[in-house]
Amino acid sequence: MENAVRKIRIVKKSDAASLEYEIGDVLTVEGTWYGGVNVKGRSGIPLSLDREEYEEYAEAAEAPALASAESEGLRSGRIDPFSFQLGVMDCFCEMVSSGLKTLAMSHPFSDRQERDSYLEEVKRLCGQYEILFYPEDEALLTALFPKEANRGKPLFLFYRQEETLNSYLKLKKEQQELIRQGRYTRQEDRRLAYSFGQLLSYPEEGIVRLIQKAEKEDGREEQTEEEQHAI
Structure with a gap:
């Protein structure tokens, strides 16, 4: 009989x-x-975990029946x-704190009330990682x-330095001015998207791929010169 895999x-x-x-990771x-277990991390690097860092995990199919729906949901993942x-x-x-990202965004929320329901937890997280946050009512809308x-979806921005937020807000102001002047073409949309992607620490090929994907989803893969001015 094969030994059961321990997780x-x-x-x-x-x-x-x-x-x-x-x-929440299952390894x-x-x-x-003597102090715990050895596992492999997300990149395959060996890790030694202390006993207080983990609990035994049973697959949902093998786990015994649980008394409550809440604990059943937790056990099944x-x-x-x-x-x-x-x-x-x-x-x-964590990525912003470690320097992997200059700017990061939460997933968009349905409305400000939903976003603000996370406010205390966001304050706790940012205090823990020693970074800053900004409650944004709508992200910079570009081809990225x-x-x-x-559109109209609030979110949180995460960053370490105020100059990062200033750079982001400068991009939004530049976009608004171009729109006001009637000069916000598809080319300008892509230029701001590229600058936004750099601020988010995306690699160049990743920015290009995201722009192509976004334009496809927005139905803007092919446009005439006149349509470009209506972005």
């Missing part, structure tokens, strides 16, 4: 700077040591929307992301 779930992160694991045990969104922001905050999917 653990991360419940505490002792090394806050590590990008190799996050709270396969490679071995043990289902996560409520609030926790999922918070986990995403935690990841972005589908416009209609993000």
